[in-house]
Amino acid sequence: MIYRLFRAIWRAALFAFFRRVDVQGRERVPVRGPLLLVSNHANAFVDPLLVITALRRPVSLTAKSTLRRNPLLAALIRALHVIEFHRGQDRAEGADPSRNVDAMAACRRRLAEGGAVCIFPEGVSHSDPALRPFRTGAARIALDFLAEADPGAALTIVPVGLQYEEKERFRSAAGIVFGAPLDAAAWLRDHPEADAGALTAEMESGIRALTANFATEREVATFARAEALWNAAAEPPVPLDRAEPVDITLRLQRIHRLQDGRGWLARERADELAALERRVDQLHGALRELGVSPDELFLPMDAGRAAFFVLREAEVMLIGAPLAAWGALNHAPILLTLRALVRRRSTDRDHFASNAVFLGLPIVPVFYAVQIGVAGLLLPAFWTVVYAASLPFTAAVALLYADRAGGVVRRARTFLRFARRPEHQRRLRADALAIVDDLRLLDAELTAREEAVAGGR
Incomplete structure (x- = not known):
């Protein structure tokens, strides 16, 4: 129990x-x-x-x-x-x-x-x-x-x-x-x-086999960027309300395959490897400067779809706004207190989440008790109970609303940026597809080499 x-x-x-x-x-x-x-x-x-x-x-x-x-x-x-x-x-x-x-x-x-x-x-x-x-x-x-x-x-x-x-x-x-x-x-x-x-x-x-392991932090960034491009070219962005769980196994398979290919290129064609990594880094830099994610490079620039996106998301945002605002207002003191304590106590990257989770265990109930107590002094018993019940529910709404709103803002900003400068999307998408084509060619070459070695045994 x-x-x-x-x-x-x-x-x-x-x-x-x-x-x-x-x-x-x-x-x-x-x-x-x-x-x-x-x-x-x-x-x-x-x-x-x-x-x-x-x-x-x-x-x-x-x-x-x-x-x-x-x-x-x-x-x-x-x-x-x-x-x-x-x-x-x-x-x-x-x-x-x-x-x-x-x-x-x-x-x-x-x-x-x-x-x-x-x-x-x-x-x-x-x-x-x-x-x-x-x-x-x-x-x-x-x-x-x-x-x-x-x-x-x-x-x-x-x-x-x-x-x-x-x-x-x-x-x-x-x-x-x-x-x-x-x-x-x-x-x-x-x-x-x-x-x-x-x-x-x-x-x-x-x-x-279930984790991505790299020799250096530099490799972490390079392989993550290359895998993100590979994934974006294979799976165009889905509507925000239909986002499915990430296929972690597939992502790991791609990263492991990229690592195999990189090792082979480093031994056989080092200059080609350096040029490919340079192209990946340059494209990532351009996307970061624009505030665009790799999958948004393949965002359809159809006016009808954009209008439907705006209407659908506006409806969701309007319906959820009052509850999200109420949740954010009630939980702002908790969030600010927790954030200050976590930053003060966290010295390593693997401390932040743990401190947030464990410090939240006593902090949230204490704040809830104080807030409900104040509500009890100001409101009738019925509305105090309603207020108490609203706290965890509106907290969840506020979190989900913020996630959804952030996605809407990013996607709308990307659409408007590419709508004004369509040549940016065409050029960057062409660069991305060229890199992905090279990665797939590398995968095919590596497979052929592995089969040849196996056949020679």
Whole structure:
């Protein structure tokens, strides 16, 4: 009961921070039986919250022991029965690594009870462009569990990939992908001499396939821009009210393919690679200067469609405006207070979302209590109840309204800019299509090369 209550609270908190959370592969996660979820760790406390809110079955979380120093987090750790691990680098803060024997035993007990346990093998949250080296703890828990269990016992390991658009920005997007499940018992039978290192490598391979990993921050920008152009050319912009969840798996496939192609070009035709990356950067710079996204390059410039767009969005905006305004007015003090505290407490990129979510947990109820109390002094009981009920509802309306209004403004601005200077759209779209054609040609060349190598074996 307590777990479900907190999960509902976290779901609301994530809804407030992220504009969109896309979930893929949920059907790959067994609904019962021992389950070990292993994930990359890119956004501190938000990572486990995404996992537990994406699944219906309860998940036991793991966390570093030093989190207990925060009274609020200590209460949550006790309420949710979080398993605490003591890291060697936290000894100065009271961590005792010798107690990890008990923590690993607790994980095995949860699995023996048919439960699910989530572990982050990197051991620390970070904002690096690639995965950090994996620790063997998760693999040792799995192998020890199978060694202690009855013959024929099963354990499923599911890799999890977490993605963030701009994790430090309010109303950005996030995504979670559950990968192909691994039957740990069957894997061990096929690898009888395997140790924790081998199973850890198997876990890392599964997570690497679900994440985008880059050598440098420069590569992050280059591949993101190239993939955005590829996606825009394949899928023209849809009406704002029909936007579908992002296909994270397809985007990752494209990025991995671009990485393969870049590696090949770097070895075989470095000058061509440099020229292609320069063209991508130049086009991105031109789009940024105009305030245009890659998909808006392919915006149809039809006057009839534009008129329909204006009428439809004007109707939506007018209907939603009063509730959104009321929600924004009532929640402005909360937002301003939370923003100031988050900025003061956040020193790394992976702190912003976590601080916003966790600080909001006490701040929102306190402000609500004060506001409802004031309303109770000024209004009759009936209207006080109506006011109290309106607070969470109008908060959601205000958030969704702001997202929709922002999309309307951006798209209308782009249409007007291209309507006044159609040559801009033609030139930029031609540049984009030429780049995408080169990327597709590179993909075809790479495929032919791979097939030739395979055929020669």
